[in-house]
Amino acid sequence: MPEREITYAEAVREAMCEEMRLDRDVYFMGEDIGVHCGAFGISAGMLEEFGPDRVIDTPISEAAFVGAGIGSAITGMRPIVELMFSDFMAVCYDQIINQAAKTRYMFGGQAKVPMVIRTPSGGGTGAAAQHSQSLEQMYCHVPGLKVVVPSTPYDAKGLLKSAVRDDNCVIFLEQKLLYCTKGVVPEEGYTIPLGSADVKREGKDLSIITYGRTVQMSLAVAGRLAAEGRSVEVLDLRTLSPLDTDAIIGSVKKTKKAVIVHEAVKFGGFGGEIAATIAGSDAFYCLEAPIKRVGALYSPIPFNPLLERTVLPGEDRIEAAVREIL
Amino acid sequence: MECVVNRLSCACMDESLSDDRELLREMLEKMTVARKFEEKVFELYCKGLLHGTIHLGIGEEAAGVGTAMALAPDDYILVTHRGHGPAIGKGCCVNAMMAEILGKQSGVCCGRGGSMHIADLDKGILDANGIVGANAPIACGAALTIKLRGIKDRVCAAFFGDGAANQGAVHESMNFAAVRGLPVLFCLVNNQYGVSMHISGAMKETDLTKRAIGYGMKSFECDGNDVLAVYETTKEAREYVLREGPCLLVEHTYRTSGHSKSDRNLYRSQEEIAQWEAVNPVARFSNFLLERGLFAREEIDGIDRYSKDAIETAVRLAFAAPDPSTAGAIDDVYA
Numbered sequence: 001m002p003e004r005e006i007t008y009a010e011a012v013r014e015a016m017c018e019e020m021r022l023d024r025d026v027y028f029m030g031e032d033i034g035v036h037c038g039a040f041g042i043s044a045g046m047l048e049e050f051g052p053d054r055v056i057d058t059p060i061s062e063a064a065f066v067g068a069g070i071g072s073a074i075t076g077m078r079p080i081v082e083l084m085f086s087d088f089m090a091v092c093y094d095q096i097i098n099q100a101a102k103t104r105y106m107f108g109g110q111a112k113v114p115m116v117i118r119t120p121s122g123g124g125t126g127a128a129a130q131h132s133q134s135l136e137q138m139y140c141h142v143p144g145l146k147v148v149v150p151s152t153p154y155d156a157k158g159l160l161k162s163a164v165r166d167d168n169c170v171i172f173l174e175q176k177l178l179y180c181t182k183g184v185v186p187e188e189g190y191t192i193p194l195g196s197a198d199v200k201r202e203g204k205d206l207s208i209i210t211y212g213r214t215v216q217m218s219l220a221v222a223g224r225l226a227a228e229g230r231s232v233e234v235l236d237l238r239t240l241s242p243l244d245t246d247a248i249i250g251s252v253k254k255t256k257k258a259v260i261v262h263e264a265v266k267f268g269g270f271g272g273e274i275a276a277t278i279a280g281s282d283a284f285y286c287l288e289a290p291i292k293r294v295g296a297l298y299s300p301i302p303f304n305p306l307l308e309r310t311v312l313p314g315e316d317r318i319e320a321a322v323r324e325i326l
Numbered sequence: 327m328e329c330v331v332n333r334l335s336c337a338c339m340d341e342s343l344s345d346d347r348e349l350l351r352e353m354l355e356k357m358t359v360a361r362k363f364e365e366k367v368f369e370l371y372c373k374g375l376l377h378g379t380i381h382l383g384i385g386e387e388a389a390g391v392g393t394a395m396a397l398a399p400d401d402y403i404l405v406t407h408r409g410h411g412p413a414i415g416k417g418c419c420v421n422a423m424m425a426e427i428l429g430k431q432s433g434v435c436c437g438r439g440g441s442m443h444i445a446d447l448d449k450g451i452l453d454a455n456g457i458v459g460a461n462a463p464i465a466c467g468a469a470l471t472i473k474l475r476g477i478k479d480r481v482c483a484a485f486f487g488d489g490a491a492n493q494g495a496v497h498e499s500m501n502f503a504a505v506r507g508l509p510v511l512f513c514l515v516n517n518q519y520g521v522s523m524h525i526s527g528a529m530k531e532t533d534l535t536k537r538a539i540g541y542g543m544k545s546f547e548c549d550g551n552d553v554l555a556v557y558e559t560t561k562e563a564r565e566y567v568l569r570e571g572p573c574l575l576v577e578h579t580y581r582t583s584g585h586s587k588s589d590r591n592l593y594r595s596q597e598e599i600a601q602w603e604a605v606n607p608v609a610r611f612s613n614f615l616l617e618r619g620l621f622a623r624e625e626i627d628g629i630d631r632y633s634k635d636a637i638e639t640a641v642r643l644a645f646a647a648p649d650p651s652t653a654g655a656i657d658d659v660y661a
Binding site: 027053054056058059061063064065066067068069070071072073074075076077079094095098099103104105106107108109110111112113114143144146167168 | 462658
C-alpha cells in the first residue's frame with residue numbers, strides 16, 4: 001500500500017482532531033476558527049465534528065482569549081489556542097510572558113499550564129511588516145515556555161500531539177509557506193518528543209543547523225553540493241526550547257564545520273545561542289572554520305516581493321555561506 | 327442594563343444574619359486577622375526584617391474578607407498584588423502566608439512568590455497577580471472550565487481595582503465573559519487611587535458601575551467599608567452570576583495604607599486619610615456588634631487577642647522556618 005501524503009496544514013488539523021477525540025479536556029479556541037475555518041483553513045470540518053463548545057470562536061481580543069486559555073489550563077483543561085498570526089503575540093505579550101510562563105514557578109509549583117499556542121509565522125507571503133515576522137527567539141528567552149518550529153508534515157503532526165499532552169505552555173510556530181507542502185504522514189497516531197532534533201540529511205563535510213522553512217532550503221543546497229561530491233549534513237532542531245544540544249554538538253564534532261540558518265533576523269536571533277552552544281562545548285576544538293550564520297537582514301519585512309526576497313534568507317545566501325567555509 | 331445600588335449598611339442588616347453569630351464572629355475575626363497581619367508585615371518591613379516589597383490593603387478589609395466569605399468554598403478567586411485580605415477571607419493559612427512573605431520554603435508558594443503572589447490553589451485562590459488587570463482574562467478561563475464541564479454551583483471572582491478598570495485586559499475580559507455567558511464575578515474594589523492617581527484624574531466618568539453597561543452586564547454596588555453590605559451584595563451578585571451570567575460588583579472603599587512600601591502620601595492629605603480611618607471597616611463592624619448587643623466587649627477583645635496571637639505565632643514559625651534549598655532554585659520552571 002502506498003504511503004499516504006498529506007499537507008502540513010492537514011497534518012496540523014489531524015493532530016488536533018486526534019487529540020480532541022482522545023481527551024475531552026482538549027478544546028480549540030481562537031479567532032474565526034469555526035465556520036471560517038481559520039485564516040489558513042486549518043480547522044476545516046472541526047466545528048462540524050466537535051461543536052461550538054470545543055471549537056470556540058472568539059472576539060478579536062487576544063489578551064482575553066489567550067488569558068482564558070491560561071485560566072482554563074490551570075483549572076484542568078488542555079486548550080489549543082490559535083493566534084491568527086504570530087505577530088499578534090505582541091498584542092497579548094503580557095499573558096504569554098508574565099502569566100503563562102510564570103504561573104507555575106511563581107506559585108511554587110502549585111499550578112500547571114498545559115496549553116498550546118499555535119500560530120502561523122514567517123514571511124514570504126507578501127503580508128508586509130506586521131504579518132510576517134519570525135519571533136521565536138523572544139519566547140526561547142523566557143523560562144517556562146517551550147518553543148516548537150516543525151518543518152515537515154510528519155514532524156508537525158507528531159510534535160503537535162506531544163505539545164498538547166505536555167503540561168507546560170508550548171508556543172507552536174507554523175511557518176505559513178509550509179502549510180501547502182506535502183509529506184508522508186502515517187494515519188495512525190504517533191508522537192515525537194519535544195526537545196529532539198532530527199538529521200534530515202546525513203553528511204560528513206559540514207553541518208547546516210536549522211529549523212522551520214529553511215530546512216527545505218538547506219536540503220536543496222545540500223542536494224546541489226552533493227552533485228559536486230560535497231557531503232553536507234542538515235540538522236533540523238524541530239524544538240528550540242528545550243534544545244537538543246547533544247545533537248548540535250555531535251553533528252559539529254563529526255563534520256567540523258557549522259552553518260546556522262534561520263528565517264528570523266540574524267542579529268540577536270536564536271542562531272547566536274546555537275553558535276554559543278557549539279563554541280562552549282568540546283566541539284569547539286574540532287572546528288576547522290569559523291561558525292557562519294544566515295538569517296534575515298536587520299529590517300522589518302517589506303511588502304514588495306523583490307525587497308521581501310532580499311530581506312529574507314534564500315537558498316543563494318545559504319549556499320554562499322556554506323561554500324565560504326566548505 | 328440595570329445597576330443594583332445596594333446601599334445596605336449595618337443599620338439595616340438582614341435579621342437572619344444577626345442570628346448567625348458564627349458567621350459574624352468569623353467576619354470580625356478574619357478582618358481583624360487581616361488588619362493585624364498587614365500591620366505586622368509593615369512593622370517587619372520598617373525594622374528591616376522583610377526583604378522585597380509589600381502592598382498593603384489596610385482599610386480594605388471588608389471588601390476582601392466580605393466578598394471572599396460570601397463565596398462558596400469551591401468558588402475560584404483571582405486576586406491582585408494587594409491580595410492579603412481576600413486570601414485570608416478565602417481561608418488561606420496565615421502561617422503559610424507569613425512564611426511566604428519572609429521567603430521561606432514553608433510559604434504558600436515555597437518562597438517563590440512573596441507578598442504579591444499569594445495564590446493557594448487548594449483554597450481556590452488561582453492567582454495573585456502583579457500585573458494590574460491581568461487576572462481578568464485568566465478568570466474568564468477558569469469560568470470557561472466551569473462552563474465546559476457543566477459545574478452547576480461555582481463561580482469565578484476576579485478582584486481588581488479602579489486603576490485596573492482602565493486596562494484593556496479588563497475591558498476585553500468583561501466583553502469576552504459577557505458574550506460567552508461565563509460565570510465571572512468582576513469584583514471592582516474601588517479604593518479611589520491607582521497608586522497615586524485619584525479616579526477623577528484617571529477617568530472622565532467616575533461612576534464605575536457604568537463600565538458594565540457597554541458589555542451588556544448588570545452591575546451591583548455597595549459600601550465597601552461595611553462588611554455586611556459587602557457580604558450580602560456579593561451573595562446577591564453570585565446568585566445572579568449562577569443564574570444569568572457575569573456581572574460587575576463595585577465596592578467603594580479606601581486604602582489608608584500607602585500603595586507600597588515607598589509611598590510617602592504626597593498625593594493626598596493627612597486629613598483625608600484620617601477621615602477614612604475613622605470609618606475603617608474593622609472598628610466599624612466591632613462597634614456595630616457592640617451597639618446591637620450582638621457581642622459583648624469581652625468577646626470582641628477575645629477576638630482581638632486571638633488574632634494578635636495568631637499573627638505572633640505565624641511570625642515565630644516563619645522566622646524559625648528554613649530558607650528554600652538553593653539546589654531547588656530552578657525547580658518548577660516546568661511541570
